[in-house]
Amino acid sequence: MKNNHKLFKVIFGVLVMPVVCYGQQEAQNYSLFNPVPHSLMREMETDRPDVTESPYTVDAGHFQYETDFVRLVKEKSEEQKTNTLLLNQANIKIGLTKSTAIQIGFQTYGRQKETDIVSGSTETTHGFGDVTLRIKQNLIGNDQGNFALALLPYIKLPTSTYDVTSRLEGGLIVPMLYKLPGEWNLGFQVEVDRLKDKDQQSMHTEFLQTLALSHQLIKNIDGIVETYYTYDLKAHELSNYLNAAIQIEVAKDFKLDAGVNYGIQHHAEKNYFVGASYRH
Known part of the structure; x- marks a missing residue:
């Protein structure tokens, strides 16, 4: 429990610090109340559809809306199978300064069906999901160069009405990107999270x-291929993933993906x- 409190204090500090710094920005800098002119905005970058987050922030004074229209999640442990349907799992991103953006994530509707493997009994719940607060602070390459890096701490609030076992969780994400020759992009991400165990209310630390x-x-139309792994330090359990996605630029500030x-x-x-993703 003490370790949990220490972790969340660190995460909270990193979340708050950029906001404090924001208030100290020089007047001539673009900010939430002095937006970047549309003619000077960077190319639209999204944190979706891959797991690897973008190290670039939304331009100051602008917002970006990214969402899963529909997401189906299937899980299986030794004790139960869980199918979760999420509708409009969204992330609102607001540019505060030249290199800082705040993000508010929420799950508009979730429907979860749990099946006990031994007895075969099922339980179905539905309702509003969790709310996640994040701050993205770009450290390198937001405006120029072939390498970019950012810090992205987050806290997930257990507001879910469909997942009654939800708990306060948090972590720190460090996304990076290399622009390679021939317009290829190579993304990396390291992440440390404090998460709830799957089948019980205790917590564990996980590396991604x-x-x-x-x-x-x-x-x-962009194509994305990705691989990642997670490692549960408590259960010493490794999980590997292979991902694929496409992203279609429908208009300058509007993209669809699957x-x-x-x-x-x-x-x-x-x-x-x-x-989909939309920027204004």
């Missing part, structure tokens, strides 16, 4: 690392989704 490669397939995150081990999640 990703590798993603993206490239334009044809005009306005993809799959496929866990290789029997206990690893399988995710199937269709979503």
Whole structure:
């Protein structure tokens, strides 16, 4: 329990610090109340559809809305099978300064069906999901260069009405991106999380690392392939994933996407989704 409190104090401090710094920005800098002109905005970058987050922030004074229209999550442990349907799992991103953005994530509707493997009994719940607060602080390469890096701490609040076992969780994400020759992009991410155990209310620490490669397939359509793994330090359990997605630029500030995150081990999640991103 003491370790949990220490972790969340660190996460909270990193969440709050950029907001404090924001108030100290020089007047001539673009900010939430002095938006970047549309003619000077960076190319639209999204944190979806792959697991690897983008190290780039939303331009100051602008917002971006990213969502799963529909996401199906399948899980299986030694004791139960769980199927979860999520509708409008969204993330609102607001640019505070040149290199800082706040994010508010929420699950509009979730329907979860749990099946006990031994008895065969089932339980179905539905309702509003969890709320997640995140701050993205770009450290390198937000405006220029072939390498970018950011810090992305988060806290997930247990507001879910469909998952009554939900608990306060949090972590720190470090996304990176290399721009390679030929308009190829190579993304990396390392992440440390404090999460609830699958079948009980106790907590564990989990490490995640990703590798993603993206490239334009044809005009306005990008293809993304990705692999990542998670390691549960408590259960000493490794989960490997192979992911694939496409992202279609419908308009300058509007993109559609679809993809799959496929866990290789029997206990690893399988995710199937269709979503979109919009910037204003």
